Amino acid sequence: MGTTASKATKGVRSETLRRSNLAAIFAMLRTAPSVTRSELVEATGLTRSAVGSLIGELVEYGLATETGAQHDGHRGRPSAMAEIDGTGLAALSFEIGVDGVAAAVVNLRGEVLDDARASRTRGPVAAEPKVDDLVTLANLLGYANGMVGDRRIVGIGVAVAGTVTSDGQRVVMAPNLQWSDVPLADLVSARFGAGVAVTIGNDADVGALAEHRFGAGGGANNMIFVGGEIGVGGGIIVEGHRVHGRSGFAGEFGHMPVNPSGDVCGCGSIGCWETEVGERALLRRAGFDVDSGDAAVQRLLLAAQHGDAAVLDALAEHGGWMAIGLACLINVFDPEIVVMGGMFNDLWRYVEDVVTSDLARTSFGGQERPGVVVAGRLGNSARLIGAAELAFQPLLNDPVSA
Amino acid sequence: MGTTASKATKGVRSETLRRSNLAAIFAMLRTAPSVTRSELVEATGLTRSAVGSLIGELVEYGLATETGAQHDGHRGRPSAMAEIDGTGLAALSFEIGVDGVAAAVVNLRGEVLDDARASRTRGPVAAEPKVDDLVTLANLLGYANGMVGDRRIVGIGVAVAGTVTSDGQRVVMAPNLQWSDVPLADLVSARFGAGVAVTIGNDADVGALAEHRFGAGGGANNMIFVGGEIGVGGGIIVEGHRVHGRSGFAGEFGHMPVNPSGDVCGCGSIGCWETEVGERALLRRAGFDVDSGDAAVQRLLLAAQHGDAAVLDALAEHGGWMAIGLACLINVFDPEIVVMGGMFNDLWRYVEDVVTSDLARTSFGGQERPGVVVAGRLGNSARLIGAAELAFQPLLNDPVSA
DNA sequence: CCCCATTTGTTGTACCCTATTACAAATAAG
DNA sequence: CTTATTTGTAATAGGGTACAACAAATGGGG
Incomplete structure (x- = not known):
């Protein structure tokens, strides 16, 4: 459930055109280890100069890198390889399961950089103690003030065993946790600071998302x-x-x-x-x-x-x-x-x-x-990687927004 | 299964931008009896001059009309009402069922202007005699040389009780007709002339399409x-x-x-x-x-x-x-x-x-x-209206293409 | 009846972004 | 060393919408 624009416009204009092209190229970079500009020209139908400019902007915003050109044995000027910059940004993801909670720091390549887990006995537990657990795990991972180490956390994603509103803000019902209509995103936001957006997702949905983008369903x-x-x-x-x-x-x-x-x-x-x-x-x-x-x-x-x-x-x-x-x-x-x-x-x-x-x-x-x-x-990491994707979604939709 | 462009480009540029806006406005006109420019401005996020130009182009191509402005009692200049031009264009649609065949002329508003049916006993029948039936029904409806009366037929859609390739050209299998891998679009094209595109669809799929666009599922x-x-x-x-x-x-x-x-x-x-x-x-x-x-x-x-x-x-x-x-x-x-x-x-x-x-x-x-x-x-007409939508799809995707 | 406010339509120019063209750079082939 | 090929860069052209200003057509109020 990617966030929706405040005004659901269907019309395309110059500025949304460029945003769309940036998003498309960014998405293409995420499905391959690295890509040449010529391949992007082929895939998008745009010209070399347009693709060059778009790649340049992604690099400028720290979302992509362009490595030195690689010789591949055919004649012609060698191509530079563009790829996702996996260093500067990450998402903080959580999983609230029946048997415990987990947290991870995940980068833009869908790689789990660090994770932590805690088992819990089954049975009904209020949401607040679970959020306490999340804070503890985040601290274990080194989270502080929107950063983990020198990586900026662009958002927080939470996978939960229950149904979630389509705006990713509330848990409608989670029978095995005995939750009903819990404003989980607000509870998490209150503990992690309003500067980092929080998105909630159903655990099976985010598992699907992860396996689709980075796993068996790629x-x-x-x-x-x-x-x-x-x-x-x-x-x-x-x-x-x-x-x-x-x-x-x-x-x-x-x-x-x-x-x-x-x-x-x-x-x-x-x-x-x-x-x-x-x-x-x-x-x-x-x-x-x-x-x-x-x-x-x-x-x-x-x-x-x-x-x-x-x-x-x-x-x-x-x-x-x-x-x-x-x-x-x-x-x-x-x-x-x-x-x-x-x-x-x-x-x-x-x-x-x-x-x-x-x-x-x-x-x-x-x-x-x-x-x-x-x-x-993706095994046990699927839900954590998927929850991170929820956190990344606004960035995927509009790569160079603030 | 709308037709796919020969080159599946994901990039957006000026000409595709305008095509996209034309298609979006055209689609909006089809979901309401009539719409004002201001409503289109609100819905698309484009400006009054952009919407004016786009509407003007749809009118110029005979796809829409703008009626005289209507007084509605509030102050300010009255709005002209834009609506789908249901007069000049139509689709010819067919249905090949287990108990018979049917044909209809359907306009851009999803209205059945004329139809014809013929019962047939059940049992295996080759595709060719069925196509003979379709030709007979089309003649009954007054079809000749890409026209019915003074309406231009923009395409032919055929609903069939079987599974169909996603490009809408072949029937993979139709157990109750005992068909397997039938190039039905080519068979129909051969009889109706290469100038009119033919698209095949599964009968339940096109029923869904019709009820979704014009029926209970609107x-x-x-x-x-x-x-x-x-x-x-x-x-x-x-x-x-x-x-x-x-x-x-x-x-x-x-x-x-x-x-x-x-x-x-x-x-x-x-x-x-x-x-x-x-x-x-x-x-x-x-x-x-x-x-x-x-x-x-x-x-x-x-x-x-x-x-x-x-x-x-x-x-x-x-x-x-x-x-x-x-x-x-x-x-x-x-x-x-x-x-x-x-x-x-x-x-x-x-x-x-x-x-x-x-x-x-x-x-x-x-x-x-x-x-x-x-x-x-939509009752018995659902499949015929849905098959017509298959025929209209290229026009819906790119309203001012040749 | 006149003036004002409001809403919509039209027009001319500004601006965003990609397309096009030409040239430069970096390779391999001959 | 020259030629061919492929890719990167730069300057300008072009498509299409944004913006601003003005015109037109209404209703409200005095």
Whole structure:
């Protein structure tokens, strides 16, 4: 949910034209390690002089660098290589999960420069103590007065396990934290100073954002991200943009009804996908204590690694149910790629075969789309990198604004 | 699937800037009966002189008219009203369905000026005889040499019951017509002359397009359209744009798995939504001959109208299954509106109460979203109006191109 | 009836930004 | 050493909107 201009103008004029071109070139620099001006000419359709001027401005503002020209063996004047300047700016990102909180400093290349985590017991906790935790983690990372070391923090992004308003300011509801209508951005702003903008995002949405920009989904225009711990949710990328729906509730994949004879879900319905593939379903299926959280899941994975037959059977059955919901998503979206995050990322090695073979049988035209479901590549950092992207978004939209 | 430029440039320059502004104003004219220049200034952020010049150009090209200024009682110079010129241009649109073919002449306001239909018995038919039918219908409508009467036909759009390549040129597969990889646009072009561009679209996708631009979904940024006859499919509008997925397969709502203990579907899976809510499921549930097509559905509706208890019971059960799949779509997309088209439009009066009350219980946060599911407003014309939009799309993208 | 305020339309010039053209620089090929 | 090729830079041209001023057309108020 990038911030919206105070006046949603649709008309283009000279100054917005240049801003748009700066943003486009900046975005192109972020999808490649380095780029020549000629490649930018090719990609944008602008002339060499226009691209030169635009690159010059990004360099002047400390967003890009142009290295010395590199000889590549063909004749003609060598090209200078432009790339993102990963040194001067960073975002501070946080994650408020069910099992703990985390923080990271992330640069413009999506690289985690430093991070910190703290476990917390599950259960209802007010927002303020969680924000206290965030302050503590930020201090651990060396944050002070809008800076970390000699990097300027351009914004703060927070991933939370709940639904968020589309302006990224309030948590509408987070059932597993037992929050309802929490002005989280204001709470964080109050502690970090009004000079740094704070943006909140749903944890699955920002996981999708990260895997799309820097992870397994890179280069895809249409991507589905499935994440899950206690709850199962997801993010949707369509034509390169995230979909959040009219109230921020899009991506509630855990509540797809897949089994009319199934169990009662926490949402009150019967047979939601979450009741078959969530954390509690897995632990129950494997004969573990369903209330022991992530620690129990780690023990289950350890048992699987050691070849425990009951656990492997449970995982196979789990994979079968995963395939049912994934078939639904594939038939509805026809995505280029489906990225499995959260707990599913951890399970992937044990369920991939079952999921893949079941999908080949159950997805419409699925036989023609091998490899469409993959594990995420950013692991535990995905949500932190995604939250940083929320913080960077105003800069991405208008690279040379104040 | 609007046509793509031969060179996908992302850079903006003066000439593309003006084209973009012309397109934006043209689009605004199409969403309102008439608009003042001041309203366009407000909406676009451009100045009065820029808007005046842009409107002047649309008028010069015969795309808009500016009526005499209207007195509205407040002081100040009265405003001229600009509106779409619905007189000089039109699109020729066709629909190739399972039970027949149809054609229409549609103007820039989305108004059907004239239409013609022909029923056909079901079953496999080669594409060529279908195109013969289209030529016959076009002749009936008075089409000759790129004109109908004194209206110039700017393009031809064809809705077909199957999946279509994203460039709108080929039918990848249409199971109920038993087509596979048919170059339909070329076949139509060959009969109507190379001077008129032909664009093909999936029938549910174009139904969604029509209801979004001119029907029940007007004004929504995020809309789901559910259509169905033998097969059940749908269209997805996200941030105002249609979603077709990587291969044009998006919107296969009929193949969402909702019942692991259900029937074998035509696609080979078990318990797809289509097996519970498609035409055959309804006819079987009501004790009718499942192979008698649309005529049987009409007889069923007549029986319901007369209060046949068995039929009303069947419809209630049908509504329950409709609600299950709709709950899935609502949880996945969080759409502003879901529009029911095709057969579901016909059934709506008999199933609305069951669907609405079941959704209130089964959709995540559904209680807070009354009225999100509605019947379509364009009825049988939806697909024809939507196909016309495919034909108009190049003009919408660049209003003053040749 | 006249003057004033307000809103909209038109016109001429200023300004922003890229396009175009020409030239310079830096290479490899012959 | 010359030529060909590719890229960078600089000066000017050109497209299109912004800006400012003025004109036109209304209603309000005295």
